[in-house]
Amino acid sequence: MSSTPENFKAGFACFVGRPNAGKSTLTNALVGKKIVITSSKPQTTRHAVRGIVHRPDAQLILVDTPGLHKPRTLLGERLNDLVKTTWAEVDVIAICLPASDKIGPGDRFLVTEAAKVAKTPKVALATKADLVEPDRMVEHLADIAKLGESVGIEWASVVPVSATSGYQVDVVADELVKLLPAGFPLYPDGDITDEPEETLVAELIREAALEGVRDELPHSIAVTIDEMNLREDRPENKPLLDIYANIFLERESQKGIVIGHKGARLREVGAAARKQIEALLGTPVYLDLHVKIAKNWQTDAKNLRKLGF
Numbered sequence: 001m002s003s004t005p006e007n008f009k010a011g012f013a014c015f016v017g018r019p020n021a022g023k024s025t026l027t028n029a030l031v032g033k034k035i036v037i038t039s040s041k042p043q044t045t046r047h048a049v050r051g052i053v054h055r056p057d058a059q060l061i062l063v064d065t066p067g068l069h070k071p072r073t074l075l076g077e078r079l080n081d082l083v084k085t086t087w088a089e090v091d092v093i094a095i096c097l098p099a100s101d102k103i104g105p106g107d108r109f110l111v112t113e114a115a116k117v118a119k120t121p122k123v124a125l126a127t128k129a130d131l132v133e134p135d136r137m138v139e140h141l142a143d144i145a146k147l148g149e150s151v152g153i154e155w156a157s158v159v160p161v162s163a164t165s166g167y168q169v170d171v172v173a174d175e176l177v178k179l180l181p182a183g184f185p186l187y188p189d190g191d192i193t194d195e196p197e198e199t200l201v202a203e204l205i206r207e208a209a210l211e212g213v214r215d216e217l218p219h220s221i222a223v224t225i226d227e228m229n230l231r232e233d234r235p236e237n238k239p240l241l242d243i244y245a246n247i248f249l250e251r252e253s254q255k256g257i258v259i260g261h262k263g264a265r266l267r268e269v270g271a272a273a274r275k276q277i278e279a280l281l282g283t284p285v286y287l288d289l290h291v292k293i294a295k296n297w298q299t300d301a302k303n304l305r306k307l308g309f
């Protein structure tokens with residue numbers, strides 16, 4: 001800590017936005033390593049996974065929350081509680097409004113809710129800037145200004161950004177850091193997240209299992225890790241990490257979708273997940289996947305606890 005420069009800043013920011021707004025992709029772009037699952041399917045982010053941006057002048061801790069939405073199940077209610085708790089605790093709320101879409105009722109609902117967390121500064125991010133022409137961006141920025149006025153939010157700043165092309169990702173970091181309190185780093189240098197590795201591994205498996213499946217399936221998949229251990233008796237320069245994981249589905253009829261003909265799809269899921277896990281942890285991995293049924297896990301409190309919600 002003695003090397004901490006004067007004027008160092010440290011604190012928390014969270015990305016808010018409707019499903020698919022680009023929150024996870026932006027978190028990854030800022031942190032520079034894949035730690036939050038991204039998917040073209042909405043509402044795939046379940047955990048408040050944190051990414052940490054280390055800079056010479058600041059430590060920015062990103063909390064990636066699930067989307068706020070009308071709760072239909074017990075899981076939905078718990079997720080909304082989690083979102084509101086997160087908003088009240090952070091130093092800055094960054095609201096993601098994709099430039100590729102007109103601002104809609106979903107955005108208005110979110111921004112209205114965010115306005116109620118009056119004390120926390122708010123930044124608006126015009127995400128997916130790479131998808132639009134400059135005149136559309138101008139229109140979008142005007143709409144964002146109007147939206148802020150209509151709910152009584154004074155934007156600390158408004159930044160067009162593209163997480164996929166990298167355009168203005170550094171500006172987003174600058175603007176968020178400006179709003180952090182002065183303080184010592186809260187995490188050791190080099191940490192990218194404080195989520196247990198098992199949670200990240202489970203999320204990567206879930207992402208692989210969701211890839212290309214039917215639209216109704218995402219809400220019905222949960223992943224748990226039974227065991228994650230370095231295999232014994234391996235030469236030091238050739239480690240192997242054994243991972244035993246379960247993919248939980250709600251209904252017997254969903255098994256076929258995940259497993260595929262003679263297990264072909266499950267093997268693909270395993271191979272894709274293994275690649276991601278190896279990239280994250282830097283260790284060769286043996287991955288053993290089991291598909292199981294936990295009936296109605298979204299609505300059953302006991303099952304929810306078992307699955308870590």
Ligand SMILES: Nc1nc2c(ncn2[C@@H]2O[C@H](COP(=O)(O)OP(=O)(O)OP(=O)(O)O)[C@@H](O)[C@H]2O)c(=O)[nH]1
Pocket residue numbers: 017018019020021022023024025026037038039040041042043044045066067127128129130131161162163164165
């Ligand atoms: N062209 C383009 N696509 C983007 C950008 N950012 C995200 N996307 C795509 O938009 C989709 C959704 O991105 P995510 O980062 O998963 O969105 P999210 O807001 O975290 O979504 P939820 O987890 O469902 O709330 C993915 O297909 C991304 O590849 C961007 O800057 N440009």
